[in-house]
Amino acid sequence: MSADMQREFANREALIAYLAQQFPQAAAAADEVPPVPGGRRAAEARLKQITPGKAYSASRNYLNGAVSRLSPYLRHGVLSLAEVRDAALEQAADPAEVEKFINELAWRDYWQRVYRAMGDGIWEDVEAYKTGYAAAEYAADLPEDVAAGRTGLACMDAFSRDLRETGYLHNHARMWLAAYLIHWRRVRWQAGARWFLTHLLDGDPASNNLSWQWVGSTFSSKPYYFNREALEKFTDGRYCRACPLYRTQRCPFEGSYEALAERLFPYAEVAAEAAPPPRKKR
Amino acid sequence: MQTILWIHGDNLSPQNPVFQAAPGAPAIFVWDEALLRDWHISLKRIVFMYECLLELPVTIRRGEVAREVVAFAHEHAARRILTADSPAPLHRRLCRQMSQHMPSGSRLEILHETSFVDVPGNIDLKRFSRYWQSVKKRALNP
Ligand SMILES: Cc1cc2nc3c(=O)[nH]c(=O)nc-3n(C[C@H](O)[C@H](O)[C@H](O)COP(=O)(O)OP(=O)(O)OC[C@H]3O[C@@H](n4cnc5c(N)ncnc54)[C@H](O)[C@@H]3O)c2cc1C
Numbered sequence: 076m077s078a079d080m081q082r083e084f085a086n087r088e089a090l091i092a093y094l095a096q097q098f099p100q101a102a103a104a105a106d107e108v109p110p111v112p113g114g115r116r117a118a119e120a121r122l123k124q125i126t127p128g129k130a131y132s133a134s135r136n137y138l139n140g141a142v143s144r145l146s147p148y149l150r151h152g153v154l155s156l157a158e159v160r161d162a163a164l165e166q167a168a169d170p171a172e173v174e175k176f177i178n179e180l181a182w183r184d185y186w187q188r189v190y191r192a193m194g195d196g197i198w199e200d201v202e203a204y205k206t207g208y209a210a211a212e213y214a215a216d217l218p219e220d221v222a223a224g225r226t227g228l229a230c231m232d233a234f235s236r237d238l239r240e241t242g243y244l245h246n247h248a249r250m251w252l253a254a255y256l257i258h259w260r261r262v263r264w265q266a267g268a269r270w271f272l273t274h275l276l277d278g279d280p281a282s283n284n285l286s287w288q289w290v291g292s293t294f295s296s297k298p299y300y301f302n303r304e305a306l307e308k309f310t311d312g313r314y315c316r317a318c319p320l321y322r323t324q325r326c327p328f329e330g331s332y333e334a335l336a337e338r339l340f341p342y343a344e345v346a347a348e349a350a351p352p353p354r355k356k357r
Numbered sequence: 358m359q360t361i362l363w364i365h366g367d368n369l370s371p372q373n374p375v376f377q378a379a380p381g382a383p384a385i386f387v388w389d390e391a392l393l394r395d396w397h398i399s400l401k402r403i404v405f406m407y408e409c410l411l412e413l414p415v416t417i418r419r420g421e422v423a424r425e426v427v428a429f430a431h432e433h434a435a436r437r438i439l440t441a442d443s444p445a446p447l448h449r450r451l452c453r454q455m456s457q458h459m460p461s462g463s464r465l466e467i468l469h470e471t472s473f474v475d476v477p478g479n480i481d482l483k484r485f486s487r488y489w490q491s492v493k494k495r496a497l498n499p
Contacts, residue, residue, distance in 0.1 A: 078418070079417065080418060084411075090411075094404055094407060095400060098403055100393070101393060101397075108400065111405075112405075113409040114409050115370055116412065151405075152368035152370050152470070155470050155473075157471045160499065164499075180473065184472075184473040185485050188444070190444045272398075273397045280445070295484075
């Protein structure tokens with residue numbers, strides 16, 4: 076039997092110092108502290124501020140959009156999906172006004188159900204990649220430059236730093252970073268999924284691994300990818316403006332969806348068909 | 358019957374069904390040393406969870422989860438362990454280990470929180486769109 080861990084702290088700094096000393100391996104790997112506090116009180120305060128109606132559905136795909144940022148509290152059951160849904164419905168005269176938000180909550184419920192059915196199988200490719208490449212053609216490990224935020228791509232390096240420093244990334248940033256790793260760097264999704272789980276405050280094997288598989292195409296009918304124009308639009312251009320690769324016309328994300336598909340998936344059956352429509356963001 | 362509560366990282370709420378089922382019963386949370394190591398969990402995640410724990414009436418320990426929980430039950434002469442459900446296979450393994458190491462006549466009960474939506478047992482989980490089609494109405498009109 077181990078000793079009780081401490082429960083009384085003078086302040087947050089004292090708590091953090093105590094935990095860094097208790098868990099030196101975790102602190103050595105990444106010693107950043109969370110920008111948002113844990114706990115039910117903080118969760119309820121956040122819940123009071125959500126705008127799940129039109130503000131959400133119109134802006135959620137933008138990096139500065141009106142998303143709820145409830146994910147760490149939902150992940151750890153500090154709030155339940157049912158009570159967040161009920162709070163959203165209270166703000167609506169008609170449930171249809173908050174349907175998009177509730178649909179996103181449903182993604183979490185769905186992944187949890189799949190997890191219950193698949194168990195540790197969520198670490199395996201659910202299906203084969205539809206990229207024209209076999210799993211063995213993907214690298215097993217996370218490239219050092221991506222982990223360190225030193226690829227030279229202003230967007231990806233910022234996402235990598237944000238992930239490490241804040242433990243949070245906007246959904247769109249997660250999708251782009253995952254697509255970059257899997258499709259441009261040809262790294263197995265599992266390497267990226269492990270990296271995310273180390274850092275995300277909402278890191279959840281089900282939502283995380285299955286979303287990675289969705290991007291990779293091992294749990295969807297085609298790979299998710301994006302182009303520079305889309306990224307520029309949903310980030311208000313802030314990364315492209317700061318990016319040396321864009322200025323020198325060496326951005327690897329530049330091009331139409333058709334041209335990118337030919338470059339990224341030259342052997343894929345879907346890509347060989349006449350121009351597939353750009354993958355719709357869910 | 359004397360009861361203890363096992364609180365885990367998927368249910369760190371004071372509204373946790375186990376607190377409601379046995380108010381005032383001794384509760385324990387155990388940091389799983391193996392899991393922290395294997396998953397390279399970063400300090401910020403630990404701090405976040407610890408802040409959640411500090412708002413709960415719970416004893417915090419670290420080590421091997423099943424062993425620590427059973428020892429805690431023993432300390433309190435408890436024959437009943439209550440815990441909240443989780444989809445994680447690790448949760449099932451830990452429950453099994455606990456059951457094996459509890460004295461005979463003891464029991465472990467798993468409680469469920471209000472679900473987001475009740476779904477038929479045979480629901481199609483192959484793609485989200487199929488799942489959403491079958492639950493949408495109830496999800497929007499609970
Ligand atoms: C590669 C990748 C990895 C991801 N890993 C995780 C993860 O580890 N944990 C996690 O909770 N989410 C994960 N997501 C889903 C999603 O990005 C986050 O839930 C969302 O960005 C959290 O921000 P928010 O709370 O402001 O979301 P909001 O848009 O405000 O949504 C409200 C809540 O709905 C749920 N939700 C929303 N979108 C999704 C989604 N696509 N899948 C599952 N749940 C969703 C979350 O619980 C979220 O808090 C991942 C997505 C991708 C593409």
